Amino acid sequence: MNILGLSFGTVNGKSDLLVKEALYAAKEAAAAAGEHAEVHFVNTCKMNIGRCRGCGACSTMFERQGKDNDCIWKDDYQKVEEEVRWADAIVLGAPVYVLQPTGQFKDFVDRFACRHDASAINWTLDRRRKGEVPGNADDFPMERLKKRTVAYISVGGASTDNWTSMGTATLHLFGFPALMKVVGNYNANSMGTIGNPYLDETMMNDIHEIGRRTVAGYLDDAVGFYEPESKPAGVCPVCHQRLLTILPHTTKVECPICGIEGELSIEDGEIKVAFSEAQQARARGTFAGQREHTEEIQGFGAICGPKLMANKDFLDERMATRIKNFDEEIQKIK
Numbered sequence: 001m002n003i004l005g006l007s008f009g010t011v012n013g014k015s016d017l018l019v020k021e022a023l024y025a026a027k028e029a030a031a032a033a034g035e036h037a038e039v040h041f042v043n044t045c046k047m048n049i050g051r052c053r054g055c056g057a058c059s060t061m062f063e064r065q066g067k068d069n070d071c072i073w074k075d076d077y078q079k080v081e082e083e084v085r086w087a088d089a090i091v092l093g094a095p096v097y098v099l100q101p102t103g104q105f106k107d108f109v110d111r112f113a114c115r116h117d118a119s120a121i122n123w124t125l126d127r128r129r130k131g132e133v134p135g136n137a138d139d140f141p142m143e144r145l146k147k148r149t150v151a152y153i154s155v156g157g158a159s160t161d162n163w164t165s166m167g168t169a170t171l172h173l174f175g176f177p178a179l180m181k182v183v184g185n186y187n188a189n190s191m192g193t194i195g196n197p198y199l200d201e202t203m204m205n206d207i208h209e210i211g212r213r214t215v216a217g218y219l220d221d222a223v224g225f226y227e228p229e230s231k232p233a234g235v236c237p238v239c240h241q242r243l244l245t246i247l248p249h250t251t252k253v254e255c256p257i258c259g260i261e262g263e264l265s266i267e268d269g270e271i272k273v274a275f276s277e278a279q280q281a282r283a284r285g286t287f288a289g290q291r292e293h294t295e296e297i298q299g300f301g302a303i304c305g306p307k308l309m310a311n312k313d314f315l316d317e318r319m320a321t322r323i324k325n326f327d328e329e330i331q332k333i334k
């Protein structure tokens with residue numbers, strides 16, 4: 001099997017160290033199971049991974065022209081994408097910069113997510129099979145959506161969870177489009193006081209355990225998510241995060257990562273949230289959850305198209321006078 005370590009931190013920094021330690025445990029787990037494993041480690045820090053420019057070429061080519069959905073902008077993005085496509089088990093580490101993983105991580109995810117969205121891909125392939133759009137459904141390399149496991153490590157300097165509040169949560173955006181099985185996430189905060197992860201035995205043990213699970217969870221469906229005793233448990237039963245969006249004027253909340261609704265209550269002075277089985281089954285990281293969004297997107301044209309056509313002259317005039325000519329127009333306000 002193929003094991004990938006992906007670090008968005010500085011070269012030989014804390015993220016590198018933790019990802020590499022998890023990889024040792026992953027390879028040992030493979031060896032113990034009699035599996036031959038090849039391991040790649042990639043540090044992206046000095047790579048040039050530009051942002052998604054929103055050009056839409058990937059979806060136009062795929063959905064309307066019978067072509068692949070690859071990104072047309074060529075830089076180091078493709079190298080990392082190829083590594084991820086190659087991998088069966090992934091350990092991903094990223095430092096927290098201003099409460100979230102580094103921007104480079106998000107730039108990668110923006111370009112990776114759409115073209116690995118399992119529902120969106122299957123939607124178009126079904127349309128090809130029915131002859132509704134050009135292209136041969138069998139041409140698409142379905143191994144891009146093969147079974148994968150992933151473990152996330154978020155690395156932060158601050159001693160409180162408070163300053164790494166969106167670290168692990170945001171890392172979950174990497175794997176959900178391709179329906180990767182998440183076997184663990186770890187908030188490796190407090191680096192400013194720990195000094196070096198090798199000096200924190202509990203942290204190293206936890207990191208080894210999530211590394212082990214990337215392989216064990218790949219080989220055995222029964223091996224699930226690791227909740228370390230050393231870290232407070234998550235609230236969402238799907239992504240195990242503790243972030244919640246309050247739905248105004250109700251007792252309902254949503255997990256912002258999974259998009260599922262829960263019922264909030266306070267029992268014995270403790271906040272509890274109950275997420276029904278039905279809600280868990282429609283989490284964003286499930287095919288059903290993605291399909292809701294695919295269907296929503298398909299409906300956009302029917303709603304927007306007539307509105308835009310009916311107001312074409314007005315909108316063209318506004319664009320010409322206020323938006324395209326902005327620098328000149330704004331000067332007229334004295």
Ligand SMILES: Cc1cc2nc3c(=O)[nH]c(=O)nc-3n(C[C@H](O)[C@H](O)[C@H](O)COP(=O)(O)O)c2cc1C
Nearest residue numbers: 009010013014015095096097098099156157158163
């Ligand atoms: C621009 C910048 C912003 C940072 N913001 C945070 C932060 O919001 N919270 C935090 O805990 N650490 C923050 N840090 C500290 C890093 O997360 C920490 O140094 C981490 O160990 C770096 O990972 P690396 O060693 O893998 O490069 C920040 C560091 C930099 C350079």
